[in-house]
Amino acid sequence: MPQIITEQNLRNLIDLLVKEAKLVVGPKLSGSVVLYEPLAAGSDLTLDALPRRSSKELFFPICEDILSYKRENGAMKVTDVDRSKFPETVLIGAPPCDAGSPAILDAVMSWDYNDEFYLERRRKSTIVGIACTKGDDACFCRAVGLAPDAEGGSDLFLTPLKDGSYACKAVTDKGQALVAAHQNLFADGAGTEPVPFVDQAVEKLDLVKIKKWLEEHFEDPLWEKIADICVGCGACAFICPACHCFDINDEGSTDDGVRRKHWDACGFAKFTNHASGHNPRDVQNKRYRNRIMHKFKYYDDKFGKTLCTGCGRCIRACPVGIDIAEILETINGKED
Amino acid sequence: MNAKASKTHVTCIEPAYYEAITEAIRKEAVQILKDETVVGVVGYLPGRRKGTASPALVTTAEEAGKLIFSPACVNNLSVYLTKAKKGVLKKGKVGIVAKGCDMRALAGLITESQLQREELFIIGVVCPGVYGFGAERTGTLTEANIARKCRECSVHLPDGADVAAGTHTELADLTPEEAEEMARIEAMPQAERWAFWKEHFSRCIRCMACRQVCPFCYCEQCLCDKNRPQAVESSPRPAGNMAWHLVRAMHLAGRCGGCAECERVCPMDIPLNLLNRRMAKELKELYDFEAGLNPVEKGPLNQYKEDDDQSFIK
Numbered sequence: 289m290p291q292i293i294t295e296q297n298l299r300n301l302i303d304l305l306v307k308e309a310k311l312v313v314g315p316k317l318s319g320s321v322v323l324y325e326p327l328a329a330g331s332d333l334t335l336d337a338l339p340r341r342s343s344k345e346l347f348f349p350i351c352e353d354i355l356s357y358k359r360e361n362g363a364m365k366v367t368d369v370d371r372s373k374f375p376e377t378v379l380i381g382a383p384p385c386d387a388g389s390p391a392i393l394d395a396v397m398s399w400d401y402n403d404e405f406y407l408e409r410r411r412k413s414t415i416v417g418i419a420c421t422k423g424d425d426a427c428f429c430r431a432v433g434l435a436p437d438a439e440g441g442s443d444l445f446l447t448p449l450k451d452g453s454y455a456c457k458a459v460t461d462k463g464q465a466l467v468a469a470h471q472n473l474f475a476d477g478a479g480t481e482p483v484p485f486v487d488q489a490v491e492k493l494d495l496v497k498i499k500k501w502l503e504e505h506f507e508d509p510l511w512e513k514i515a516d517i518c519v520g521c522g523a524c525a526f527i528c529p530a531c532h533c534f535d536i537n538d539e540g541s542t543d544d545g546v547r548r549k550h551w552d553a554c555g556f557a558k559f560t561n562h563a564s565g566h567n568p569r570d571v572q573n574k575r576y577r578n579r580i581m582h583k584f585k586y587y588d589d590k591f592g593k594t595l596c597t598g599c600g601r602c603i604r605a606c607p608v609g610i611d612i613a614e615i616l617e618t619i620n621g622k623e624d
Numbered sequence: 625m626n627a628k629a630s631k632t633h634v635t636c637i638e639p640a641y642y643e644a645i646t647e648a649i650r651k652e653a654v655q656i657l658k659d660e661t662v663v664g665v666v667g668y669l670p671g672r673r674k675g676t677a678s679p680a681l682v683t684t685a686e687e688a689g690k691l692i693f694s695p696a697c698v699n700n701l702s703v704y705l706t707k708a709k710k711g712v713l714k715k716g717k718v719g720i721v722a723k724g725c726d727m728r729a730l731a732g733l734i735t736e737s738q739l740q741r742e743e744l745f746i747i748g749v750v751c752p753g754v755y756g757f758g759a760e761r762t763g764t765l766t767e768a769n770i771a772r773k774c775r776e777c778s779v780h781l782p783d784g785a786d787v788a789a790g791t792h793t794e795l796a797d798l799t800p801e802e803a804e805e806m807a808r809i810e811a812m813p814q815a816e817r818w819a820f821w822k823e824h825f826s827r828c829i830r831c832m833a834c835r836q837v838c839p840f841c842y843c844e845q846c847l848c849d850k851n852r853p854q855a856v857e858s859s860p861r862p863a864g865n866m867a868w869h870l871v872r873a874m875h876l877a878g879r880c881g882g883c884a885e886c887e888r889v890c891p892m893d894i895p896l897n898l899l900n901r902r903m904a905k906e907l908k909e910l911y912d913f914e915a916g917l918n919p920v921e922k923g924p925l926n927q928y929k930e931d932d933d934q935s936f937i938k
Contacts, residue, residue, distance in 0.1 A: 319823065319827065319893065321892060321893050340893075341829070341891075351860050351861055489673070516681055517680065517704070519833075519836040519837055521833035522829075523891050525831075526829045526891070527831075527891055537854070537857075537858055539854065548859045550830075550858075550860055551830075556832070558849055571711060572712075607699070607836070607837045608678055608699060608837075609677065609678035609679070610678070611671060611672050613672070614671075614672040
């Protein structure tokens, strides 16, 4: 039976979840930018703009302690982080390009090593995705196999309707449980017409063909042509829903400190710099090549998935206007 | 060209103004590549998306014929001439498209012996302004979409360029938003001001875009990348973020030319140019010095004079 929820009841749902002591995270205005932040009440939720950073930070925080150490009576005492204290979390209002990213990242986070920090947060989270009716000329989710109404990754999926309410679909058991526990906020029925989606400038890419070209063109003049202008910051990687490289630093003193895991980016000159001083990716265009290779070849090789959701954040944020959709179109159009 | 002869104040800058500059840039760039005055030209090419542009390093007359200038040409291209980008351009004299604000960075880099004037062919742009971040890219520049730094521009003319493209035109009646914001922050009690910056820096993700686009962040070993031992916490946390931005502001004092690229590229909208502008004010008051107006032998913080003001030592 199809169900709908009014906007007011969606906000009431957030209020209830907060009362249940769950961590509720959703798009919220923070200063001049919209970010995924803890919502104190339903009124905090803002669905007007794609948050500047993706929702990956809910599972893979920008920075987290992974252990602490302290010298006590001559012996070093190491304390692990108690992951059982991670809160039950509900992510509300993530469009498919964000809601879909954990479903991509689960593969690498549970591959040869189980990243228990990530996985524990995943186990304890429910994702309420929402169909995207905004979009601009940087969006290209359709071209990478998603769509403004793709349910993948969401536990409960909302579709904005023309009368301001939302059609609801429980995609997983977790989503079903969320609805069942708050049944009075949902009403039976199909509701009015959905709000139409926005057309995308780059809608079709042959990802198989692109991968094949990448396999055969590790060395190619294209890399210099597109990436010599790259200035080597980490903006693209940090705001990306799929980039997941991290660095580990011990911070504090030799007697008392914390081991921290935080985001890293292949654009940085220090990335893969060996202790000897040698760097196999010695110039910027090789670092940028790694970004494309990782997303459209290596990750597919290992996990059968594309490491990009087409959210367009890197296109909007690149200080020098590097446009990944344009690059993919260029490769897609190549004859050899 | 006779850019100084007259100045026009208008309410909007039409695409035709930028198209005329585009034509002039193409003509010069093609010429200096053809006659081998330069090995390459750093300019702008149009982006895929409407109303966007990207820096470009062109080496053939054919490519130079596609260069553009539009309100989307926001980048300070002088960053490509610094040693942070070494190896990207061939050795030899280089042509560069420069707005007045970019010229200040070039003058500063010459002052710091990073560039030699005779190694540059500067195609100056008489710039009426560029788009602000996230502003509507309509092709026409108005009060509504002009960048904050351009509202108070004092360097519309690219003084010292080899050639200049454009006629002096400015938008009329622009409110000095950044100066007003500065005044607002300066008037805050210290605790409130501290809270203002703490809040902004708490959003910093340490993507280093501010450093990477800065013409003056050309250190081969940035203090903030040091990890043996660590000088500034490299993890994106409030303490390290604060340290990073304050270290950078101090290091740019007397050097920053005010292009505000750091602020433009910040994905978290941290108003970094306010810090640089505050330091510039300090330099003006203490040493009557403005960075990057002209190349000088040494900046005030690179030298010691017996009659320097010592009153700050307590």
